[in-house]
Amino acid sequence: MAKLIGLPKTKEGYRVELEAFSGPIELLLHLVKTQEIDIYDIPIAQVTNQYLEYLTLMEELDLDVAGEFLVMAANLIYIKSKTLLPEEPVGIEEEEEDPRAELVEALLEYKRYKGAAGQLEELNLHRQEIFDRGEANPEGFDNDLIETDLFGLISAFRQVLTEIGQEPFKEISRSPVTVKEKIKEILNFIEGKGSFIFGEIFRNVRSRIEAVATFLALLELMKQRQILVRQNKVFGEIRIFKR
Amino acid sequence: MNPEEIQDIIEALLFASSKPLSISQIKEVLEEVDNQVIRQALLELQKKHAEEARNFQIIEIAGGFRITTLPKFAPWLKKLFSSQKKNKISKQALETLAIVAYKQPVTRAEIEAIRGVNVDGVIHSLAERKLIQVAGRKPVPGRPLIYRTTNYFLDAFGLKALSDLPRIEELKEVGEDVVRRFASKN
Numbered sequence: 001m002a003k004l005i006g007l008p009k010t011k012e013g014y015r016v017e018l019e020a021f022s023g024p025i026e027l028l029l030h031l032v033k034t035q036e037i038d039i040y041d042i043p044i045a046q047v048t049n050q051y052l053e054y055l056t057l058m059e060e061l062d063l064d065v066a067g068e069f070l071v072m073a074a075n076l077i078y079i080k081s082k083t084l085l086p087e088e089p090v091g092i093e094e095e096e097e098d099p100r101a102e103l104v105e106a107l108l109e110y111k112r113y114k115g116a117a118g119q120l121e122e123l124n125l126h127r128q129e130i131f132d133r134g135e136a137n138p139e140g141f142d143n144d145l146i147e148t149d150l151f152g153l154i155s156a157f158r159q160v161l162t163e164i165g166q167e168p169f170k171e172i173s174r175s176p177v178t179v180k181e182k183i184k185e186i187l188n189f190i191e192g193k194g195s196f197i198f199g200e201i202f203r204n205v206r207s208r209i210e211a212v213a214t215f216l217a218l219l220e221l222m223k224q225r226q227i228l229v230r231q232n233k234v235f236g237e238i239r240i241f242k243r
Numbered sequence: 244m245n246p247e248e249i250q251d252i253i254e255a256l257l258f259a260s261s262k263p264l265s266i267s268q269i270k271e272v273l274e275e276v277d278n279q280v281i282r283q284a285l286l287e288l289q290k291k292h293a294e295e296a297r298n299f300q301i302i303e304i305a306g307g308f309r310i311t312t313l314p315k316f317a318p319w320l321k322k323l324f325s326s327q328k329k330n331k332i333s334k335q336a337l338e339t340l341a342i343v344a345y346k347q348p349v350t351r352a353e354i355e356a357i358r359g360v361n362v363d364g365v366i367h368s369l370a371e372r373k374l375i376q377v378a379g380r381k382p383v384p385g386r387p388l389i390y391r392t393t394n395y396f397l398d399a400f401g402l403k404a405l406s407d408l409p410r411i412e413e414l415k416e417v418g419e420d421v422v423r424r425f426a427s428k429n
Contacts, residue, residue: 131320
């Protein structure tokens with residue numbers, strides 16, 4: 001933070017266009033590209049210095065330097081230190097890998113997806129030139145439904161438990177139903193219908209433990225964003241929709 | 244039903260539908276008509292629209308067919324729908340989306356390994372926009388969620404199917420390439 005003193009002047013000095021990088025790998029790729037460096041033979045000391053300079057610049061410009069950028073800096077310094085060390089005499093069998101290999105692989109893989117992202121953007125722009133009937137009615141029916149919150153769900157579940165009633169005391173046995181099975185069941189149930197009423201899924205439930213498993217399965221599916229839980233008004237009927 | 248009639252009915256179905264209609268969906272309506280006949284009718288219809296220079300076109304997209312306006316009307320339509328303008332997809336989101344599209348099913352950690360940044364927020368917003376969805380969990384320790392692109396993704400990017408994605412070189416080749424290059428240096 002001490003670097004920030006007397007910052008305005010520095011800021012004026014750097015009237016360069018500063019691209020926002022989506023991550024440390026993109027920044028590194030940028031350096032490799034602008035320096036016309038052979039990606040397979042990265043002068044690691046030079047690149048590391050430039051990378052660190054860039055980080056300082058970003059800090060001075062008060063850009064948010066995410067922790068990931070620092071991790072990459074540490075990684076670069078590590079590789080640099082490795083290349084500086086005298087090579088240990090190694091056996092013929094275990095030839096040591098170039099410490100830069102992993103970095104190069106990461107750069108190339110990232111570059112590939114960055115390219116793909118560019119192509120996707122292009123496709124998206126083209127698609128936006130044509131309009132279809134969906135435009136007028138983007139979300140269909142679930143516009144006027146409200147999202148059910150956890151409390152709404154829990155009170156509906158309590159209702160279900162009340163209906164099942166207390167079970168007589170008996171020997172405790174291993175639960176015959178699992179949440180996993182229930183998830184499958186719910187997904188099958190919803191597949192054909194698109195949606196169902198909260199109570200429906202509990203209709204054939206025989207024990208409290210089964211009801212609990214079913215409820216947990218619903219919560220898990222909500223978390224996985226595979227289903228939507230909606231109601232038309234507060235305390236209204238809860239409906240489960242397929243996403 | 245003669246071919247003309249079939250084409251007319253299909254055109255009506257496409258016109259009224261807010262989503263792409265697959266051949267099997269059309270088949271459900273036309274019952275006794277063969278899939279092959281339906282496909283033929285769609286192609287004829289497509290041709291007719293193009294030849295007669297109508298103001299609409301029929302395109303194959305997201306596993307089905309749909310009627311759309313021609314690109315030349317875009318300036319006016321954009322004006323009409325300017326109030327519901329969708330936010331542009333950010334660069335970060337596009338990169339993440341590309342990784343999901345080409346590597347699916349994929350976990351968050353796998354995406355982060357490639358992009359080198361945390362992708363929690365981006366994943367959330369892509370799911371919110373219905374471009375990706377959770378497709379279960381990976382059977383590895385921690386059982387992380389796995390993601391796939393949606394049908395809507397295909398539609399939003401004008402793709403017929405995932406196989407229609409622009410080709411990027413096989414990732415395997417990259418690995419081999421690196422190994423070879425580094426090996427040849429010594």
